[in-house]
Amino acid sequence: MIPGAGPDAPLVTAMRARELGRKSVVVGDRVGLVGDTSGAPGALARIVRIAERTSVLRRTADDDETTAEGRLERVVVANADQLVIVSALADPPPRTGFIDRCLVAAYDADIEPLLCLTKADLAGPEAVLGYYTELELPYVLIRPDSDLAALRALLAGRVSVMVGHSGVGKSTLVNRLVPDAERAVGTVSAIGRGRHTSTSAVALRLPAEPGADGDTGWIVDTPGVRSFGLAHVSAESLLHGFPDLVEATVDCPANCPHTADEADCALDAWVAAGKADARRLASYRRLLASRSGEGDPREPERNPGDPLAGS
Numbered sequence: 001m002i003p004g005a006g007p008d009a010p011l012v013t014a015m016r017a018r019e020l021g022r023k024s025v026v027v028g029d030r031v032g033l034v035g036d037t038s039g040a041p042g043a044l045a046r047i048v049r050i051a052e053r054t055s056v057l058r059r060t061a062d063d064d065e066t067t068a069e070g071r072l073e074r075v076v077v078a079n080a081d082q083l084v085i086v087s088a089l090a091d092p093p094p095r096t097g098f099i100d101r102c103l104v105a106a107y108d109a110d111i112e113p114l115l116c117l118t119k120a121d122l123a124g125p126e127a128v129l130g131y132y133t134e135l136e137l138p139y140v141l142i143r144p145d146s147d148l149a150a151l152r153a154l155l156a157g158r159v160s161v162m163v164g165h166s167g168v169g170k171s172t173l174v175n176r177l178v179p180d181a182e183r184a185v186g187t188v189s190a191i192g193r194g195r196h197t198s199t200s201a202v203a204l205r206l207p208a209e210p211g212a213d214g215d216t217g218w219i220v221d222t223p224g225v226r227s228f229g230l231a232h233v234s235a236e237s238l239l240h241g242f243p244d245l246v247e248a249t250v251d252c253p254a255n256c257p258h259t260a261d262e263a264d265c266a267l268d269a270w271v272a273a274g275k276a277d278a279r280r281l282a283s284y285r286r287l288l289a290s291r292s293g294e295g296d297p298r299e300p301e302r303n304p305g306d307p308l309a310g311s
Helices: 096-108 126-131 149-155 170-177 237-241 243-251 267-272 278-291
Strands: 014-016 031-035 045-050 056-060 073-078 082-088 112-118 139-141 159-163 202-205 218-221
Touching: 014 031, 056 096, 073 159, 082 096, 082 149, 096 112, 096 126, 096 237, 096 278, 112 170, 139 149, 149 170, 159 170, 170 218, 237 243, 237 278, 243 267, 243 278, 267 278
Parallel strands: 014 045, 082 112, 082 159, 112 139, 159 218
Antiparallel strands: 031 045, 056 073, 202 218
C-alpha cells in the first residue's frame, strides 16, 4: 500500500530488484518502489530499497540453537506494533505454555502483547486470566455473536500480527474483522487439534467503520502453528516473558542458572511466599530445559492435574 493511500486504494504489485541481492522481503516491510505504482491491472513495480525495521518478530522450529531446527530462524513479520495471541478457551483447550512462548517472543522483539480469548461461549476465562494475574496482560473475550468494537479499538492505528494454534478460530476472527479476506476456515479434530488452513502470512487493511475517522490499522494473519521455538532468544532474555519472576532474581547468586537443581536460586522462595504462581516458574524452567535440548517444543507438556500447562 502506498503511504497516504486510503483503504480503497488499489494494491501495487512489485517484485524484488536484483540489486537487493539475497536480502529478503517479509510481510510488514516498508520498501522503496520504482516503476509503475498505479496498481492498474498488469502494472509491475520494483522493490529497490528495504527500510530499517522498527521491530522483527522471529521464531524457530526448535529451542536449542545447537540443532539444525534451532539455527533455522524465521522472520514472522517486520514492523509490527502488537502481537495478538489468539487462544481458544475450549475445543482446543488453552495452552498457557504456548502463550508464554509468544510473550517471550513479543517482549524480546519490543512488541506489545494482547491476549485474544476465543470461543468464550464454551468456557469461562477465569483459569487463564488467573494464571496471568500478576502480569496485568490486556485481553479481549470473543464469542461467535460478540461485538468486535473493543477489539477493533485495540487494533486501530497499529500493525498487529495474529498468532495461534490451528483450530482456535483465528481465521474465523480475521474473516469477521475483514469480510473480504476470505481466509480458509478448518475444523477441530476429536483430539482437539485443528488442521492448518492458512498457509502463508498475509497483511490485511482493516476496513473503516461507519462514522469512524483515523487509521483503521492492519492485521497480519499467520499460519496456525503447533510450537513457537525460541532459539533466537538468549537464556537471559527468556526471563523477560516472566516479569512476575524478575524481582526475585535480585536475590539470586551471580550467574544463577535459575534451574530447579540450583539450591541457592531465589525463585523457589519467591513462589513459596506466594509472590508468583508455581505454574509460571515451572513454565519458565521448562523453557530453560528445552534450550538445553532436554525437552521437545513440538510436543505439548503438561503437569499432572494442571490442564493449562501445555505448550
